[in-house]
Structures are given as C-alpha cells and as structure tokens.
Amino acid sequence: MLTTLFRIIKYGFLGFWRNGWLSAATLSIVVIALLVFEGLIIFNILTKNAIASLENKIDISVYFKADTPEDEILQAKKSLETLAEVKSVDYISRDKALEIFKERHKDNPMITQSLEELQENPLLASLNIKAYNPKEYATIADNLEKTNFKAWFEKVTYAQNAVVIERLGKIVDTAKKGGLILIIFLAAVAVLVNFNTIRLAIYSNREEIGIMRLVGASNSFIRGPYIVEGIIYGLVAGILSVVIALPAVYFTSPYLKIFIPEINLWSYFLSNLFVFLGYQLLFGIGLGIISSSIAIRKYLRI
Amino acid sequence: MIIFQNVSKLYKNNSHEIAALEDVSFTINPKEFISLVGRSGAGKSTIVKMLIGEEKPTKGRVIFASYDINKLKHKELPHLRRKIGVIFQDFRLLPNKTAYENVAFALEAAGRLQSDIEEFVPQALEMVGLKEKMFNFPKELSGGEKQRVAIARAMINHPDAIIADEPTGNLDPINTWEIIKLLLKINELGTTIILATHNKDIVNYLDRRVISLENGKIIRDEEKGKYILV
Numbered sequence: 163m164l165t166t167l168f169r170i171i172k173y174g175f176l177g178f179w180r181n182g183w184l185s186a187a188t189l190s191i192v193v194i195a196l197l198v199f200e201g202l203i204i205f206n207i208l209t210k211n212a213i214a215s216l217e218n219k220i221d222i223s224v225y226f227k228a229d230t231p232e233d234e235i236l237q238a239k240k241s242l243e244t245l246a247e248v249k250s251v252d253y254i255s256r257d258k259a260l261e262i263f264k265e266r267h268k269d270n271p272m273i274t275q276s277l278e279e280l281q282e283n284p285l286l287a288s289l290n291i292k293a294y295n296p297k298e299y300a301t302i303a304d305n306l307e308k309t310n311f312k313a314w315f316e317k318v319t320y321a322q323n324a325v326v327i328e329r330l331g332k333i334v335d336t337a338k339k340g341g342l343i344l345i346i347f348l349a350a351v352a353v354l355v356n357f358n359t360i361r362l363a364i365y366s367n368r369e370e371i372g373i374m375r376l377v378g379a380s381n382s383f384i385r386g387p388y389i390v391e392g393i394i395y396g397l398v399a400g401i402l403s404v405v406i407a408l409p410a411v412y413f414t415s416p417y418l419k420i421f422i423p424e425i426n427l428w429s430y431f432l433s434n435l436f437v438f439l440g441y442q443l444l445f446g447i448g449l450g451i452i453s454s455s456i457a458i459r460k461y462l463r464i
Numbered sequence: 465m466i467i468f469q470n471v472s473k474l475y476k477n478n479s480h481e482i483a484a485l486e487d488v489s490f491t492i493n494p495k496e497f498i499s500l501v502g503r504s505g506a507g508k509s510t511i512v513k514m515l516i517g518e519e520k521p522t523k524g525r526v527i528f529a530s531y532d533i534n535k536l537k538h539k540e541l542p543h544l545r546r547k548i549g550v551i552f553q554d555f556r557l558l559p560n561k562t563a564y565e566n567v568a569f570a571l572e573a574a575g576r577l578q579s580d581i582e583e584f585v586p587q588a589l590e591m592v593g594l595k596e597k598m599f600n601f602p603k604e605l606s607g608g609e610k611q612r613v614a615i616a617r618a619m620i621n622h623p624d625a626i627i628a629d630e631p632t633g634n635l636d637p638i639n640t641w642e643i644i645k646l647l648l649k650i651n652e653l654g655t656t657i658i659l660a661t662h663n664k665d666i667v668n669y670l671d672r673r674v675i676s677l678e679n680g681k682i683i684r685d686e687e688k689g690k691y692i693l694v
Contacts, residue, residue, distance in 0.1 A: 165575070165577070165578065166572075166575060169572050176560070176561075177560065180560045181560065369556075370558050370559070370560070373556045373557070373558055374558070374569070374573070375541075375542075375545075376516060376518070376545060376550055376556065377545065377550070377569065377570045377573060377617060378542045378543070378544075378545035378546035378570060378573050378574060378621070379542060379569070379573035380539075380542045380573070381539075383572075383573055463538075464518060
C-alpha cells in the first residue's frame with residue numbers, strides 16, 4: 163500500500179518533469195487562470211471599498227434656523243436616530259460649522275478677512291444624516307417633512323440633491339450587481355481554462371494510459387500520478403501567481419490610492435499574503451485534482 | 465489453457481452487421497506455440513483483443529485458465545492482464561519511461577516489492593540482450609530494440625501465456641528472426657505463445673501448430689502446419 167503510494171507520487175513528479183514543455187505550457191496557463199482568480203479577489207476588495215467610500219459621501223443635511231435652541235436640535239437628532247433607515251446623525255453646531263469653514267478656507271485671506279468683518283457667525287447649525295442604504299434617503303426626507311421640528315428647519319439638502327443622490331444610489335447598485343456578474347463570469351473562465359488545459363495535457367497522454375491498462379495496471383494506479391501532477395500544477399502555479407502579483411500590486415497601489423483614498427492595497431496585500439496564498443493553493447490544487455480525475459476517466463475504459 | 469467456444473463477434477456498421485469472427489472454436493494447451501495466420505481483417509486481432517479483455521464476444525465464451533474472460537468486470541481485467549503478456553506490432557512502450565522503467569512498470573502495477581523489481585528487471589533485459597541500453601528512452605532505441613523491451617515487459621510477470629500480435633510487422637528481416645528466436649526461447653521455458661502473423665517464412669520455419677483464419681472463420685487448424693493462403 164505504502165509502496166504503491168510512493169510509486170504513484172514518484173511517477174507524478176517524473177511525469178511532470180519529463181513532459182517538460184507540456185508541463186511548462188500547462189503550468190503557465192494555470193498560472194494565468196490563478197492570476198485571474200487572484201485579480202477577482204482584489205477586484206472584489208476594491209469595489210467593496212469604492213462602493214463604501216461612495217456611499218459615505220452621500221448624506222442629507224438639515225439646516226436649522228439661526229434662532230433654534232440647541233435643545234430642539236438635539237431632540238430632533240434623537241428622534242432621527244430612532245429611524246431604522248438611519249445609520250448615523252452628526253450634530254454640527256454653529257461654532258463647529260464656523261471652525262470647519264475657517265479651516266477649509268484658511269489659505270484664502272479674502273474669505274477669512276470678510277468673515278472677521280462680519281462680527282457674527284453667519285453659518286447655521288445642522289444635522290448630518292447618513293443612511294444604511296442610499297435608496298432610503300427619500301424615506302428619511304419624507305420623514306423630515308412630517309416631523310414636529312419642521313418649523314425650525316431652514317432647509318433640507320435632499321430636495322436640491324435628490325437627483326444626484328438617486329443617481330449615486332443607482333451607480334452603487336449597478337456596481338454591486340455588475341461586479342458580481344463580472345466575478346462569476348471571470349471565475350467561470352478561470353475554472354474552464356484550468357480544467358481544459360489539464361484535460362488537454364492528459365489527452366496527449368491517452369495512448370500511454372491505454373498501454374498501462376494493457377500491461378495490467380489498475381485504474382487507481384494509473385490515475386494516481388496524474389492527480390499528483392494536478393496537485394503539482396496547483397501548488398507551483400499558486401505560489402507563482404502570488405509571487406507575480408507582488409510587484410504588480412506594489413506598482414499599481416499608489417495609482418489606486420488616487421481613486422479610492424481609503425485603501426492601501428499594497429499593505430493590505432502584504433498583511434493578507436498568506437490568506438491570498440491559501441486561497442490560491444486551495445483553488446489551484448482543488449481544480450487540479452478535479453480536472454485530472456474527470457479528464458482521465460474517459461481513457462481508462464480499455 | 466485457453467478455450468474459445470463458438471465465439472462470434474459482430475460489429476454494427478450503419479444498418480448491416482459485419483462479422484469479425486463467426487463461430488470460432490479452438491483450444492490451446494499449456495506450453496504450446498501456435499501461429500494465428502490470415503490476411504488483414506481475417507480476425508486475428510479480434511482474437512487477440514478478446515484474450516486480453518479489450519473486446520467482448522457477441523456470442524460464445526472465451527476462457528483463460530480460471531478466468532471466464534467475457535464475464536470479467538472492468539475492475540478485474542488488470543488481474544487477467546498480469547497473467548498474459550502482450551507484444552504489439554507498434555511496440556506500445558511508455559515514451560516517457562526508460563527501458564528499465566517500462567519493464568519495471570508491469571511489476572509495479574502488479575504491486576511487487578521493490579527488491580523483486582531490482583532483481584528481475586535487469587535479468588529480463590539481459591535475457592533480451594538490452595542490458596547496455598537499460599536506461600535509454602524508447603526514442604533512443606531502434607525498432608528491434610523497442611520490441612525486445614516489449615518482450616522483456618511481457619515476460620516479467622512470468623505470465624502463463626504471451627500473445628504477440630504481428631510483433632515483426634515493423635522490423636527488418638534480421639530483427640525479425642531475433643524476435644522469433646526470443647519467443648521460441650521463452651516458449652522452451654514453459655510459456656504458451658500465441659503468434660498472430662502473416663509472415664509466411666516465419667510460420668513455415670516454426671513448423672508448429674497453425675490456425676488459419678479467413679473472413680472470421682477458421683479454415684484450417686493443423687499440428688506442424690504451413691502457411692497456405694491463396
């Protein structure tokens with residue numbers, strides 16, 4: 163039993179080594195398939211972050227009249243927080259608003275100067291509302307219309323921004339759906355490419371498989387080395403794909419940061435290197451074993 | 465002991481059936497050396513394929529020792545094939561294995577010990593005169609040398625019978641005679657040999673039992689026969 167296992171493993175490695183070019187060609191295709199798979203994982207992380215960042219930018223603000231007592235505003239905040247759709251409500255007092263305004267325009271002496279000349283704080287207190295789902299801003303805006311605090315409202319930004327918010331909501335939605343379809347499609351491509359490549363490699367060995375049957379080898383003894391080869395493909399390709407991805411991620415990471423400032427792909431990749439490697443090996447070896455076993459079945463009928 | 469009992473093999477070709485073998489019966493005794501002769505398509509290869517379980521008869525029974533071959537399950541075929549050595553016209557060596565590994569493979573497939581392999585494989589290769597080229601790959605060997613590796617592989621499991629299907633078909637006359645001499649030697653050591661051929665000179669030289677086939681039927685079965693075909 164142990165001798166047989168040893169022979170199977172030996173022949174798996176020998177087959178991989180002696181088939182030289184065929185193994186190299188198969189391996190390179192498997193590496194590409196695994197790179198696609200790896201790209202999908204990264205793409206998934208990126209879209210999630212991009213969508214989250216986009217969602218974060220959508221909000222509605224309620225501006226209160228200058229003479230609203232702070233108590234009323236805090237009451238309004240509390241009642242808003244009880245809504246199921248609301249993720250967070252930030253209170254920005256008039257002073258805070260001024261502070262933010264000054265900070266933002268500190269490089270513009272014209273504005274700073276005119277602000278000082280004004281004597282009084284021209285800015286209004288506001289509540290900044292964020293929803294869990296961009297689609298729910300309409301509901302929240304409706305709610306605001308009906309509330310008792312409406313008398314204190316100076317303006318609600320939803321009305322002005324409704325079109326933009328809706329559009330952003332749609333973009334987020336499409337990005338999620340489109341991303342999923344793309345992932346399913348590309349994952350299917352990676353699986354098929356991997357599967358068919360290993361099938362072709364075994365197809366070119368079909369005569370040998372027949373010969374082995376004719377000299378009295380059992381199916382498991384013939385199949386074993388090919389499955390070992392499949393494992394080798396997965397193992398080597400898994401490691402190679404991560405190694406190839408390293409410089410690629412390193413060089414693209416700064417550019418990605420321009421689009422999605424929240425994410426540092428390089429450090430993310432580094433800190434999750436073994437998770438990536440694990441996925442790649444799982445995917446590569448799993449597919450290797452499955453492809454080899456299915457592909458060889460056909461030639462074992464003699 | 466090999467028995468063919470009223471064996472027929474029909475192939476379906478579109479609507480009509482073609483008979484590769486028609487009601488063939490014969491018995492081969494242990495240690496016999498018999499030649500199966502006939503033109504291409506006479507049914508020689510079908511008989512060979514049935515003996516190693518590659519084809520099943522449409523009617524009749526094929527028996528080898530204790531095996532009722534047409535009743536064997538797919539899983540049981542390897543056991544039968546370890547008891548019958550086969551030699552083919554096109555050698556059928558494993559191209560990615562050396563001569564040594566090709567012969568060793570038959571033993572490994574049978575689950576034999578490594579020590580047995582290390583002892584028997586060089587012996588077998590020495591017997592066929594290939595000790596020097598033990599570690600060469602098939603592509604580095606001539607046709608005659610390849611066929612000798614195939615013979616070493618066929619005899620390594622000490623089979624009860626060796627079936628040679630046109631073993632000299634791809635060889636020059638000198639190599640042809642070398643191969644035939646080897647088969648005779650193996651037969652002297654006690655192995656049944658079944659030689660399918662259409663080489664008249666060989667059959668006449670052997671002066672052993674000859675079964676002649678024509679259009680899937682046995683037309684002659686003679687002890688010390690000659691190659692007589694029109």
